[in-house]
Amino acid sequence: MRVLVLGGTWFLGRAVVVEALRRGHDVTTFNRGKTGQDVPGAQVVRGDRSRHGDLAAAVAAGPFDVVVDPSGYVPVDVAAAAHALAARVGRYVFVSTVDAYEDWPHAPITERSPLHECPPDVAWGSLPYGHLKAGCERALAAAWPGELVVVRPGVLLGVREPKGRLPWWLRRMERGGRVLAPGEPERRLQPVDVRDAAAFVVDLAEGRADGPVNVVAPQGHTTMRRLLQACAAVVERNAELVWLPDDALVAAGVREWTELPMWRPAPGTWAVDATRARAAGLVCRPVTQTVADTWRWMKSGQQVAEHWRTAEHGIDPAKEGELLRSWLGEVRPGPGR
Incomplete structure (x- = not known):
């Protein structure tokens, strides 16, 4: 399977690249290269997704079976990636967040809970992170013509954690x-080790389940x-x-x-429902x-x-x-x- 990872040198993105390579997939990463942390074995394409013209380099490296997007949080940038890649990729796995839910953290959450209001054409501004992620989901729903899987992680912990x-x-x-x-x-608490989250994301990239799905550990973990x-x-x-x-x-x-x-x-x-993730194979x-x-x-x-x-x-x-x-x-x- 040919996999394109947008922003594949950061925390979850890097773990996805490592796991996909471990399974024998052909992996390409698209990123600015500012962290100096490329994963050996992955093909590297340089570019800044906020400069939409840079996406042509990622398109030229295709075709791909699936794109995994753990770095998108500006709706217009995500929409641009969807439009650019639509003819060269079959499946899109987008990493959102439980923060996209309107009621989080004030009430229990399931995948059916409402998302924050955010238009799909927001370029930037003062909107909080969770609102922007909700806008990205709407942008993809409007722009992506193929299979779309949305995952919504909670707290991710583990090796190379950047937030500290x-x-x-x-x-x-x-x-x-x-x-x-x-x-x-x-x-x-419901934290998930980043390696387990990455393994689950690769499962979804391989088509083993569909989203949306909350990536959290079961209560009592x-x-x-x-x-x-x-x-x-x-x-x-x-x-x-x-x-x-x-x-x-x-x-x-x-x-x-x-x-x-x-x-x-x-x-x-x-109090985030983990039932769908467990049924789809998430192991913590x-x-x-x-x-x-x-x-x-x-x-x-x-x-x-x-x-x-x-x-x-x-x-x-x-x-x-x-x-x-x-x-x-x-x-x-x-x-x-």
């Missing part, structure tokens, strides 16, 4: 001491406690988890999702394996191009310490004490 959610927790555990653990310890305990165990430091409830964190003005990565008390955050490895492999990669010294959101993640140590002392009823010694 799991790496931040691992580095925090490495510092040891008392660690502010957020919210309800038994809160059920792990909890916040199990995730943080796995981080503490793998770094082999003396880290003590001190749990602060949601209301205390909200009252203290802790930013959801970023200051304490993956913490958000909204009831729908981790234990979170302990994801944590261990990510830590091993971090200790190896390998680098990835930083995501623009990396700096958003993590609470300032001074703020964390103050919150812990306040919660535990401790008083910081003043001058002369």
